[in-house]
Amino acid sequence: MNYKSTRGSKTALSSAKAIIKGIAEDGGLFVPEELPQVDAAFIEGITGLSYDERAEKILGLFLTDYTAEEIKGCVNRAYASGKFDCAERAPLHPLKNESVLELFHGPTSAFKDMALQLLPQLMSTALKKTGEKDDILILVATSGDTGKAALEGFANVDKISIQVFYPEGGVSDIQRLQMVTQEGANTCVTAVRGNFDDAQSGVKRLFGDAALEKKLEKKGIRLSSANSINWGRLVPQVVYYFSAYADLLAAGKIKLGDEVNFSVPTGNFGNILAGWYAKQMGLPVGKLICASNSNNVLTDFLRTGRYDRKRDFYKTITPSMDILISSNLERLLYHMTGDTAKVASWMKELTETGAYDVGDLLGEIQNTFWADWADDAATKSCIHDVFAREGYVLDTHTAVAYIASECYREETGDNRPMVVVSTASPYKFAPSVLDALGEKAEAEPFALLAALEKKSNTKAPIGLSSLKTKEVRHKGVCDKDSMEKALLDFVDR
Numbered sequence: 458m459n460y461k462s463t464r465g466s467k468t469a470l471s472s473a474k475a476i477i478k479g480i481a482e483d484g485g486l487f488v489p490e491e492l493p494q495v496d497a498a499f500i501e502g503i504t505g506l507s508y509d510e511r512a513e514k515i516l517g518l519f520l521t522d523y524t525a526e527e528i529k530g531c532v533n534r535a536y537a538s539g540k541f542d543c544a545e546r547a548p549l550h551p552l553k554n555e556s557v558l559e560l561f562h563g564p565t566s567a568f569k570d571m572a573l574q575l576l577p578q579l580m581s582t583a584l585k586k587t588g589e590k591d592d593i594l595i596l597v598a599t600s601g602d603t604g605k606a607a608l609e610g611f612a613n614v615d616k617i618s619i620q621v622f623y624p625e626g627g628v629s630d631i632q633r634l635q636m637v638t639q640e641g642a643n644t645c646v647t648a649v650r651g652n653f654d655d656a657q658s659g660v661k662r663l664f665g666d667a668a669l670e671k672k673l674e675k676k677g678i679r680l681s682s683a684n685s686i687n688w689g690r691l692v693p694q695v696v697y698y699f700s701a702y703a704d705l706l707a708a709g710k711i712k713l714g715d716e717v718n719f720s721v722p723t724g725n726f727g728n729i730l731a732g733w734y735a736k737q738m739g740l741p742v743g744k745l746i747c748a749s750n751s752n753n754v755l756t757d758f759l760r761t762g763r764y765d766r767k768r769d770f771y772k773t774i775t776p777s778m779d780i781l782i783s784s785n786l787e788r789l790l791y792h793m794t795g796d797t798a799k800v801a802s803w804m805k806e807l808t809e810t811g812a813y814d815v816g817d818l819l820g821e822i823q824n825t826f827w828a829d830w831a832d833d834a835a836t837k838s839c840i841h842d843v844f845a846r847e848g849y850v851l852d853t854h855t856a857v858a859y860i861a862s863e864c865y866r867e868e869t870g871d872n873r874p875m876v877v878v879s880t881a882s883p884y885k886f887a888p889s890v891l892d893a894l895g896e897k898a899e900a901e902p903f904a905l906l907a908a909l910e911k912k913s914n915t916k917a918p919i920g921l922s923s924l925k926t927k928e929v930r931h932k933g934v935c936d937k938d939s940m941e942k943a944l945l946d947f948v949d950r
């Protein structure tokens with residue numbers, strides 16, 4: 458199966474090449490030329506398998522240029538290496554009226570691990586398969602979470618190294634500790650004297666710097682990124698929709714063929730799009746509920762067909778959803794229209810005017826998607842109420858999805874089984890969660906973890922609590938104008 462651009466360039470690439478390239482030459486995103494189809498026997502067949510075996514089967518349908526052995530190796534290194542704190546990888550937690558799909562059992566306690574543990578393995582294998590001589594240096598600018606997830610994924614991976622830039626003083630104490638204690642000889646973490654935008658524009662400049670490209674070429678190094686539009690980050694996410702369905706089946710909560718709804722806390726539209734792929738492949742998915750915070754550009758889009766980013770930007774207690782451009786939506790528009798010229802023109806309008814309108818396509822989109830949003834106050838009271846009712850602590854992002862799932866049921870009367878997709882451990886956002894639970898917010902990060910342990914009667918993830926005793930390995934700081942020197946120092950180490 459080959460991959461082509463959503464914006465029309467002719468050449469189709471193997472999945473290995475698409476994963477190495479990341480983004481198509483015309484600025485479009487790589488999409489599979491056709492979608493693999495599964496039948497009831499396939500779904501029944503994966504029910505008795507482990508998560509890792511389910512992953513091998515589903516990845517094999519998309520990554521047809523990888524051998525079964527290669528995929529198995531990638532999956533083992535990603536999920537079976539002891540970095541996940543539970544054997545199920547993505548377990549379902551049953552609540553009274555829904556199940557919570559916990560995607561936060563990876564090394565950084567958030568759902569990005571599901572994909573960022575696997576992408577580096579797929580990329581490293583792709584470099585070997587395609588006979589690529591150069592090594593790759595992944596550059597990341599982070600406001601906190603993605604940087605750590607990428608570091609964990611790329612640490613000690615062959616042929617690839619990673620450098621992360623974060624704003625000095627611009628990330629939480631826990632986030633900083635997570636990054637500066639990162640192990641692996643191929644990792645580097647540098648604080649930038651500036652804010653997140655300085656770090657991000659600095660990284661963009663490095664990517665666009667032809668002189669630097671030449672310098673690195675002589676050293677046999679190419680720059681690449683690990684952002685969420687890479688196909689290698691999307692495809693691992695299809696797996697857990699199948700896995701959740703299989704778990705419901707195995708638990709006797711549904712019969713084979715019954716449709717299940719999913720409510721997904723959404724930012725860049727990557728997670729929920731993976732659910733749409735699963736549905737197109739034949740998984741019995743009913744509605745996909747797109748849950749947003751006050752940055753509700755997707756809610757408006759899914760209700761009106763008009764995507765308009767010209768609006769105020771809010772900093773919320775669900776920072777991973779503070780996004781006004783949901784890049785992965787482009788893939789959905791491509792699959793639904795099959796019209797690369799149209800997609801390219803919408804994306805051009807978005808860049809030039811800040812908005813576009815999909816007109817009649819809205820009806821088809823609404824057949825599958827439903828949308829709602831929740832502000833910070835509603836999010837906090839949801840965390841409070843669910844804990845009071847069911848003794849289960851939701852993280853802030855998951856609470857947004859929980860609220861949307863309730864609104865959906867109330868408004869439509871659709872009572873098919875509901876899975877609320879949980880994208881982070883509540884410990885990762887302990888200050889807001891404790892506040893929601895009516896506890897006083899401790900200043901010291903480990904006191905926060907302890908307070909939440911006591912309140913919820915659960916254990917903090919080891920990846921967070923163990924930070925207290927870990928050695929600080931990355932002390933580099935640079936000015937925003939000297940990021941190139943920091944990069945070259947790392948390369949020449």
Ligand SMILES: *Cc1c(COP(=O)(O)O)cnc(C)c1O
Pocket residue numbers: 567568569602685722723724725726727728729777778854880881
């Ligand atoms: C990245 C992230 C999201 C948003 O996921 P998208 O794939 O960008 O829609 C939601 N919650 C958390 C905790 C995240 O880290």
